[in-house]
Amino acid sequence: MTAPAQPPATPDLLYSQDEEDLRSAVRALLADRADAPTVISATESDTPYDPQLWSSLAADIGAAGLLVPEKLGGQGASHREAAVVLEELGRSVAPVPFLTSSVVATETLLALGAEDGPAAALLRELASGARTAVLAVPFATAPAGATALTSLEGTVRGVADAAAADVLLVPTAEGLYAVEASDPGVAVSPLVPLDLTRPLAGVTLTGATGTLLADAGTSAAAVRRGLLAGAGLLASEQLGLAEWCLTETVRYTRERHQFNRPVGSFQSLKHRMAQLWLEVVSARAAARNAADALATGSPDAPLAVAVAQAYCSGVAVHAAEECVQLHGGIGMTWEHPAHLYLKRAKADSIAYGTAGSHRQAVAELAELPAP
Template sequence: LGALASGARTAVLAVPFATPPAGAGPVLAGLDGTVRGVADAAVADVLLVPTAEGLYAVETPGPGVTVEALVPLDLTRTLAAVTLTGATGTLLADADAGATAVRRGLLAGAGLLASEQLGIAEWCLTETVRHTRERHQFNRPVGSFQALKHRMAQLWLEVVSARAAARNAADALATGSPDAPLAVAVAQAYCSGVAVHAAEECVQLHGGIGMTWEHPAHLYLKRAKADSIAYGTAGSHRQAVAELAELPAP
């Protein structure tokens, strides 16, 4: 624990990156099988593996542990397939306690992801406004054209709402509020789409340069699209909101 807290070692939760907090549960019956789409598994020193028997800590590299790098959409966040074949590990918690711990971890991850999505949207809006002020057509800044003004104004409204949702989720997690699951679900249900929309508009409103590899807009779009399924899709979080608010879909 000391090495993990100091950053000398890295632990990774061996669940698919798309797992929502409500979907926390064993990914394997025991320390045998394959888990795909595990974020940052390639650089982990320890894998935390939820199984039907409980939560195990498995050293990597180690006997019976294979980590195969995958090619993700977002190349800045690595994904891997983890295969365990008769691996050995340290039992940290029984099945019930392990599932609770994993659920809390995924909830915190989803809540913090909303702030990342907010950051993506803010960068995209700021960069787009800057570009449309500097880029001229017909001897006028393209940002002065009414159609583009409306699109950027709509993005600004979405970013303001996303900021409120992300900050509410972060506050609920930091204070241990009993409303944290609802706050996180609301933030993810909203911020996910805002990040994608802002990144798409950033690419489009930059015109030709926005479609090139040289401009970083494509990196933000890929991160936004990858984030949109991380810790559950917006749809799964809307379903969680409905259940938490006792308004399930018919």
């Protein structure tokens, strides 16, 4: 007799006390080291990264090793905790390589399944915060759309955080290579990005040497897993961004007076902010569902990630647009941080796949007619 199928586990969308404690620690650090004037000032340079901020976040708080098992020197936590960190990074648009190094590159290496050898050694270094790595694919690459170079020769454009990386993970037809960014055969050329807090660069390999970490089949699956985690947890960054925009807009419209009344008391503005609040609440549910599915290894994780990205990217853009508009004239100035949030939201909306590509994925995974 065939055993009845078990119903799928109910996702846990709530935050644990440990997650809230982690949030408090990260928020306090960012308030002290990555407030709006500091971030705006940092974007005036080609390399906006603050090494001391990254050291405090990655090593002192231990955020860099959240996804890495304790036996490999990490914290042994999960995607849920990493999502909390990304929510806070979204709230501050801090220029740190957490998403690209501590999530995408780390998840790619974990998917190789090595407990010793060069991949495990690199994981230990990433978990400690001593080094950073990026997956050498365009930032716009969707989880199912990754391509590989034929060999360690050629150019990859639009690689996020490549300028700050110590190691490049390069997918090729032979497999996944770890290439030192300082190798004479590696040239990293900064591009002009829309989002000044997450620089993009072109990576050109000419006679570079690297360490082969895995064969082509294993590498392709690992890259897909890394990009899936990146897309899923990017939704949490978009959630944090949208929450900041809503909170800041409500605060400002309460303080700004016109006709001897707070502008936030005008009915039309109330309706706009109420609608945005509903969108943010829904985005939180979608982002938490994706993080929980990744953390539990749910077979529905690809669907949860696609749903989260299809929805959260639009919410983040809408929240940032409303933030700029409802701040009036000050929202248009370079001195106010609203423009940083709008640029981050627009750049994130095409990162790891557009909302349209994720809707297409939802249709295929749910066996529904494509939109």
